[in-house]
Amino acid sequence: MATDNTITLFDLQLASGCTISPFVWSTKYALKHKGFEIETVPGGFTGILERTGGRSERVPVIVDEGRWVLDSWTIAEYLDERYPDRPMLFESESMKVSVRFTEYWLWQNAIRPWFSCYIRDYRDLSLPQDHEYVTLTREAILGGRKLEEVQAGREERLPLVPPALEPLRQILREHEWLGGHRPNYADYRALAVFLWTASVATAPPLTEDDPLRDWLDRGFDLYGGLGRHPGMHTLFGLKLRPGDPAPFSLDPPMSGLGRRNTGPASTRADLDVVSRGRAQVAAQARAGSASQ
């Protein structure tokens, strides 16, 4: 049992003190979900090897009663294995697969484009001693392009991201949390993407009225406002320009997906379509023969 119910977490922070790494964000939520207090070891991108006594170059790292555990995913599994009597992060093995799926999807559709929109700010917001490290590693990821050059013109790219998030909105129309009635690690991994974004988003990525806002606000508010920090930016306030795509859909999901067949009364609309279609074809035929 963790001493005094407290687990030590090595953080990855910006100059403001707010957490930036989505992996650390996931771990903060995981620790709170399991009911632990967090003792944070502050720090930025560099010096992790020194801070962890040579044990890791990356965070998150936790220390639980002298046991060091590295890697956000390994930490989540450790917490469920070591503390199975506390609320579970994963409900099943197959849930682990689906959480990975949602995460890959979010990285492709949100982090990847937003990375290009905020990468200069990301560097500028980091601790002064981290600027060189962030610049060199991120420019290597970007094939050698300068961060300034990559971020330029983001006003053209930001409006393209919200429409791509529609599958997440659809699911949050039907369910309070990705975990169902309660948040679990599925929510934390997804929220972490938006927490990362809020830590660097000097221009808001989502519109004021985005339907994701409800889930995001509830998620940021969890555990006494764990996702709120004065160094973070608002996600909401993206201004669309003429010609930008609709940022979200208010239509019901595609035919057949969003509702259940509970008998003929639930599917009446389709037969109406056929009746109207037949009437229209018949009317056209009558009009055609009348004009011949």
Place this chain on the structure above:
Amino acid sequence: MATDNTITLFDLQLASGCTISPFVWSTKYALKHKGFEIETVPGGFTGILERTGGRSERVPVIVDEGRWVLDSWTIAEYLDERYPDRPMLFESESMKVSVRFTEYWLWQNAIRPWFSCYIRDYRDLSLPQDHEYVTLTREAILGGRKLEEVQAGREERLPLVPPALEPLRQILREHEWLGGHRPNYADYRALAVFLWTASVATAPPLTEDDPLRDWLDRGFDLYGGLGRHPGMHTLFGLKLRPGDPAPFSLDPPMSGLGRRNTGPASTRADLDVVSRGRAQVAAQARAGSASQ
């Protein structure tokens, strides 16, 4: 207990006798997963109300010892509730949310574009008595456009779909099934999208070498080749033209996502980037001062 271990299923078939509805496909797999034999009531899009004695206008419908159950999702829940001692379709409540997510994503990224590529064939392959119904209902979904007009030019659109399926490929690199070590309802709902496609794909939607092929082949082969039917088309053989996007990626997933931090040896590459970057900056500075 189902009489003789057999449950009756109302099918939705094309003229070839192969199942078309993804919802019926999901139900066929669900019944086999629970270990039942299927007694199929054949039929197409029209006449469902008559076949089911006025109980439903839509399929799937099952009859289990005189109990009628409508709707693929309700049927799956019914099977787990009524037969909890047999292999479960859902491992947890939160898995239901994630299956919905994957499905919305697949409908947006696969069914929606493929619908526009195969909708005329879809009608032409249906039973003769269904042509009018399919035409009227699908043209209504399409805002009144003719099926022929919608399908036209599909050679331009087909190559755009495979790249969008990358999150599914990423997850199937790491896991044998969406259900983990064994297939479950997560696989069946996703396979159903491709089974639907194979039932109408008169031109193949995926390249011969698509990494999804392994999972798709294993999925179609399950339960004695449940997904194989002589009326179905191959999914593989899409020919790309110059300028088409790469259909899939062989790169590892985005930095930080695909591997675990197990200590400094596992993250060495990043520090190498920094060392190389510093050496490069120093060399440029030396070259700069030498040329001054």
